[in-house]
Amino acid sequence: MPGPPLPFDLDLLRTFVAIVDNGSFTRAASRLGLTQSTVSLQIKRLEDGISRRLFDRDGRELKLTPEGEVLLTYARQMLKLGAEALSRIVTPELTGLVRLGTPEDFATTHLSEVLACFARAHPQVALQVNCDFTVNLLDDFSKGKYDLILFKREPQGPSGGTRVWREVLDWVASPRLVAEAGDPIPLVLSPAPDVYRKRALSALDVAGRDWRIVYTSPSLAGLQAAVQAGLGVTVLPTEMVPADMVSVSGRLQLPKLPDTEIVLYQAPGHVSAAAELLSSTIVAALERRVVAPMAIVP
Numbered sequence: 001m002p003g004p005p006l007p008f009d010l011d012l013l014r015t016f017v018a019i020v021d022n023g024s025f026t027r028a029a030s031r032l033g034l035t036q037s038t039v040s041l042q043i044k045r046l047e048d049g050i051s052r053r054l055f056d057r058d059g060r061e062l063k064l065t066p067e068g069e070v071l072l073t074y075a076r077q078m079l080k081l082g083a084e085a086l087s088r089i090v091t092p093e094l095t096g097l098v099r100l101g102t103p104e105d106f107a108t109t110h111l112s113e114v115l116a117c118f119a120r121a122h123p124q125v126a127l128q129v130n131c132d133f134t135v136n137l138l139d140d141f142s143k144g145k146y147d148l149i150l151f152k153r154e155p156q157g158p159s160g161g162t163r164v165w166r167e168v169l170d171w172v173a174s175p176r177l178v179a180e181a182g183d184p185i186p187l188v189l190s191p192a193p194d195v196y197r198k199r200a201l202s203a204l205d206v207a208g209r210d211w212r213i214v215y216t217s218p219s220l221a222g223l224q225a226a227v228q229a230g231l232g233v234t235v236l237p238t239e240m241v242p243a244d245m246v247s248v249s250g251r252l253q254l255p256k257l258p259d260t261e262i263v264l265y266q267a268p269g270h271v272s273a274a275a276e277l278l279s280s281t282i283v284a285a286l287e288r289r290v291v292a293p294m295a296i297v298p
Contacts, residue, residue: 007049
């Protein structure tokens with residue numbers, strides 16, 4: 001005998017996830033193009049369907065209940081599968097080659113799952129992903145070698161494009177590093193024209209700090225191995241700092257580093273439907289992840 005119908009309407013789950021990702025009922029309603037009363041009603045329908053409360057409504061601040069935490073994981077999976085199924089059914093004819101350029105560290109940390117989902121949803125699209133320095137990405141993009149590029153932008157860098165991420169940078173090293181605040185700073189950096197290298201050297205020069213480069217590698221893995229061995233200090237986005245590295249900006253009295261923007265450029269003129277879809281997929285996926293954790297308010 002078939003069991004009772006499941007109460008997991010995808011529209012209700014989408015509203016539930018939007019509330020969590022956007023931090024409030026009001027912002028979720030705005031993002032979804034719904035009224036706040038409709039959002040509240042949808043959450044009530046979802047809670048009634050499973051006979052469980054999803055939010056702990058003590059005072060003004062809302063938090064997910066244990067049941068809400070469990071459902072959130074499954075809701076994301078169900079929405080992802082639903083989107084993939086729709087893409088396969090509605091646009092099965094999507095084919096072609098999409099050439100994407102991106103910094104290595106950003107691709108490794110933020111893009112792997114996005115690209116994997118896109119590839120599963122559109123198996124007839126060939127993805128050609130190349131990792132390189134920003135200067136090289138921009139140069140090759142101007143020569144028509146890419147459909148899309150993600151690159152790290154300097155504060156006074158090229159304008160335009162779609163901002164998809166903001167990196168907060170920090171000075172990090174292994175706890176095994178032997179260095180004092182007054183010593184020349186031993187640096188582990190990528191070769192020029194890397195953006196982090198330029199940021200690090202400029203910040204130290206402006207602050208009047210002596211430095212010396214002790215290790216250079218174009219590979220993120222190579223840089224991290226050198227830092228983990230205690231050879232020196234490097235620059236990383238705060239969310240990419242491995243568990244076996246620590247911030248040394250305070251201990252070594254190092255200058256503050258400006259944030260870096262990650263920007264998406266799309267080739268001028270007409271691009272393929274596959275490139276258009278990948279562009280919007282990357283922007284949407286990273287937009288959801290960039291929302292800072294905040295109190296959930298009704």
